[in-house]
Amino acid sequence: MVRRRLTIDEYINGIISGNRFILSRAITLIESALESDFELSQQLLEKIMPYTGKSIRVGISGVPGVGKSTLIETFGDYIASNNHKVAVLAIDPSSQKTSGSIMGDKTRMEKLSQNPNAYIRPSATGSSLGGVARKTRESMLLCEAAGFDVILIETVGVGQSETTVRGMVDFFLLLMLSGAGDELQGIKKGIMEMADALVITKADGDNIAKTKAAKAEYKNALHLFRPEESGWFCNVLTCSAITNEGLPEIWEEVEKFQAKTKSNGWFFECRKRQNLKWMHDSIQEELIRKFYNNPTVKLALQTFEENVASGKIPPYSAGEKLIEIYKK
Amino acid sequence: MVRRRLTIDEYINGIISGNRFILSRAITLIESALESDFELSQQLLEKIMPYTGKSIRVGISGVPGVGKSTLIETFGDYIASNNHKVAVLAIDPSSQKTSGSIMGDKTRMEKLSQNPNAYIRPSATGSSLGGVARKTRESMLLCEAAGFDVILIETVGVGQSETTVRGMVDFFLLLMLSGAGDELQGIKKGIMEMADALVITKADGDNIAKTKAAKAEYKNALHLFRPEESGWFCNVLTCSAITNEGLPEIWEEVEKFQAKTKSNGWFFECRKRQNLKWMHDSIQEELIRKFYNNPTVKLALQTFEENVASGKIPPYSAGEKLIEIYKK
Numbered sequence: 001m002v003r004r005r006l007t008i009d010e011y012i013n014g015i016i017s018g019n020r021f022i023l024s025r026a027i028t029l030i031e032s033a034l035e036s037d038f039e040l041s042q043q044l045l046e047k048i049m050p051y052t053g054k055s056i057r058v059g060i061s062g063v064p065g066v067g068k069s070t071l072i073e074t075f076g077d078y079i080a081s082n083n084h085k086v087a088v089l090a091i092d093p094s095s096q097k098t099s100g101s102i103m104g105d106k107t108r109m110e111k112l113s114q115n116p117n118a119y120i121r122p123s124a125t126g127s128s129l130g131g132v133a134r135k136t137r138e139s140m141l142l143c144e145a146a147g148f149d150v151i152l153i154e155t156v157g158v159g160q161s162e163t164t165v166r167g168m169v170d171f172f173l174l175l176m177l178s179g180a181g182d183e184l185q186g187i188k189k190g191i192m193e194m195a196d197a198l199v200i201t202k203a204d205g206d207n208i209a210k211t212k213a214a215k216a217e218y219k220n221a222l223h224l225f226r227p228e229e230s231g232w233f234c235n236v237l238t239c240s241a242i243t244n245e246g247l248p249e250i251w252e253e254v255e256k257f258q259a260k261t262k263s264n265g266w267f268f269e270c271r272k273r274q275n276l277k278w279m280h281d282s283i284q285e286e287l288i289r290k291f292y293n294n295p296t297v298k299l300a301l302q303t304f305e306e307n308v309a310s311g312k313i314p315p316y317s318a319g320e321k322l323i324e325i326y327k328k
Numbered sequence: 329m330v331r332r333r334l335t336i337d338e339y340i341n342g343i344i345s346g347n348r349f350i351l352s353r354a355i356t357l358i359e360s361a362l363e364s365d366f367e368l369s370q371q372l373l374e375k376i377m378p379y380t381g382k383s384i385r386v387g388i389s390g391v392p393g394v395g396k397s398t399l400i401e402t403f404g405d406y407i408a409s410n411n412h413k414v415a416v417l418a419i420d421p422s423s424q425k426t427s428g429s430i431m432g433d434k435t436r437m438e439k440l441s442q443n444p445n446a447y448i449r450p451s452a453t454g455s456s457l458g459g460v461a462r463k464t465r466e467s468m469l470l471c472e473a474a475g476f477d478v479i480l481i482e483t484v485g486v487g488q489s490e491t492t493v494r495g496m497v498d499f500f501l502l503l504m505l506s507g508a509g510d511e512l513q514g515i516k517k518g519i520m521e522m523a524d525a526l527v528i529t530k531a532d533g534d535n536i537a538k539t540k541a542a543k544a545e546y547k548n549a550l551h552l553f554r555p556e557e558s559g560w561f562c563n564v565l566t567c568s569a570i571t572n573e574g575l576p577e578i579w580e581e582v583e584k585f586q587a588k589t590k591s592n593g594w595f596f597e598c599r600k601r602q603n604l605k606w607m608h609d610s611i612q613e614e615l616i617r618k619f620y621n622n623p624t625v626k627l628a629l630q631t632f633e634e635n636v637a638s639g640k641i642p643p644y645s646a647g648e649k650l651i652e653i654y655k656k
Binding site for chain 1: 619
């Protein structure tokens with residue numbers, strides 16, 4: 001069965017009235033690689049813009065095994081049960097290769113997905129982190145227009161994806177394990193510096209003493225960092241997805257952050273900067289997209305690729321010549 | 329004192345005859361952000377292309393504290409003392425912010441820099457990893473044309489820079505510490521999968537037993553990985569920059585790799601793929617560079633940035649409108 005194409009008004013009205021079915025179709029539209037879908041999705045985004053921006057955007061990161069999905073499930077459920085509408089998005093540049101994590105998330109978040117105040121969208125697939133980031137930002141706007149006032153963005157990849165998520169959220173939550181050795185600090189320092197709160201997971205049973213020790217250690221480490229431009233000081237919390245202890249405190253921290261940074265203006269300053277970066281990112285993606293979609297380039301590309309592969313033309317010269325063809 | 333601009337022929341002849349002073353000036357030319365320098369550097373690269381590609385390109389990575397610079401210094405010295413000409417380049421996207429590491433390297437590699445068979449170039453600074461990567465690749469070609477037959481490329485940043493270096497070298501060496509806990513494995517798996525050899529550093533004094541245990545553990549972990557397309561199996565070695573033990577074995581491993589992958593064709597296949605990626609990267613960088621250097625765009629950009637910052641125009645629309653201006 002072929003589904004009928006929705007009109008732009010059907011999309012807009014559906015989203016603004018909070019229709020999840022239409023929200024999902026709109027996100028699919030945005031994730032589409034078809035040129036015709038691209039035009040429509042850009043129109044849609046422009047129209048819904050006045051309805052966006054009113055949520056608190058929270059990024060959640062941590063090494064594999066830290067219990068990210070479990071925390072998002074229980075934390076999301078806690079927020080949704082306290083009169084908030086929660087949307088969960090994931091940013092996963094590796095999803096093209098291994099779709100395992102996405103399927104895993106779907107299963108693990110079964111409870112949250114049944115909560116009427118929650119909406120879960122598995123991560124966008126894309127050929128580059130930039131492409132995935134763009135789609136995640138656009139999906140976030142659609143969710144906001146549909147009335148979700150808390151957006152949780154989970155990082156699934158490692159490394160660069162944390163920086164990408166940090167660039168699109170208001171509050172960055174970093175999950176940590178107790179008992180991580182000193183060796184780990186070297187890698188994590190850059191990521192720890194981006195955090196608005198550290199949360200040590202699995203604070204239950206035999207693990208409680210270890211968690212307390214880790215909390216003291218991380219607090220100590222954080223004191224070495226320079227104070228944030230935001231006037232906010234990163235705190236260390238603990239939680240358990242088994243006993244649910246610590247979840248209200250995490251949410252309180254997010255609310256305190258909002259109050260403080262909205263009153264000192266940082267919240268808005270930060271969004272301004274993010275919007276500027278967003279503009280430049282979209283310019284760059286669009287330049288590249290237009291190039292590769294150009295019919296003359298498409299025709300010529302294969303020959304150039306063959307000549308570069310066989311060593312007939314140096315890579316740069318091939319690139320320059322293709323750009324000359326494009327300019328004509 | 330203003331230095332006289334060299335002609336293209338002076339650059340080419342200087343580089344091909346192995347003149348280090350001119351090699352250094354050529355790398356500076358390539359790193360320049362001036363439009364006039366860019367044209368000249370592209371001409372230069374095209375002309376020296378026939379003299380490039382004859383080195384073995386080795387990437388060296390590892391977490392901070394693993395002893396990367398120390399190993400490169402002693403390993404480079406070992407290779408250079410065995411009738412090879414060694415060039416050391418670093419890829420460091422963070423260098424704009426913290427120039428500490430570069431100064432550190434310079435000091436620490438003092439011994440190697442005095443070896444007549446060695447050439448050390450501190451990392452290019454750049455606003456993006458893509459820009460740094462481009463300059464490092466171009467510097468590598470210049471070094472090859474100047475007769476260096478071993479290029480060592482050090483990663484200084486964390487995360488994404490490993491993938492970038494892996495994409496421009498033949499052999500990827502990953503340095504490891506003994507006694508790194510299980511927690512580390514989660515982060516490292518992706519990077520370990522890229523390695524052609526693991527080298528456990530600091531195998532001296534009280535540390536020897538720990539190093540042996542780590543070697544066994546890593547060997548075990550590597551057995552879980554799928555066999556490489558290259559037909560090469562990643563081995564685990566140990567070394568000490570104090571006693572110099574293990575250095576000949578690392579070099580032997582690089583030579584074995586070369587022999588094996590040149591005979592089965594992988595070496596050339598891999599370079600082909602790298603050249604293709606290189607072509608696409610250079611296209612994308614060039615599209616973006618041309619856009620921002622366009623006089624009309626330069627004039628309009630500030631107003632658009634102000635309107636995006638103040639919320640008057642959504643980021644996408646601003647981006648689209650700027651591209652329209654550019655197309656005219």
